[in-house]
Amino acid sequence: xPKYTAESYLSHKGKxxxxxxxxxxxxxxxxxxxxxxxxxxxGAAKSSANADAKKEEQKETK
Numbered sequence: 001x002p003k004y005t006a007e008s009y010l011s012h013k014g015k016x017x018x019x020x021x022x023x024x025x026x027x028x029x030x031x032x033x034x035x036x037x038x039x040x041x042x043g044a045a046k047s048s049a050n051a052d053a054k055k056e057e058q059k060e061t062k
Contacts, residue, residue, distance in 0.1 A: 003040040004030055010037075 001024040010017040010033070017023050022040050030037050 001026060002030070004037040005040045006036065007038055008036050 003022050004025050006017045006019050006021050006023060008019055010023070012023050012025075023037075025033070025037065030039075
């Protein structure tokens, strides 16, 4: 399923999604939400995951 970025607070699968967080939606769901979501940039999730991993490494070395 395609990934989208929340542009405002949403409730998705029983959880609150904050602006800037990614979520998976069908094209039909995204069309219904209109400007409340935008298509996620490819590679953005990987960059975020890499940044998180680097932060964890820094914490462990301190």
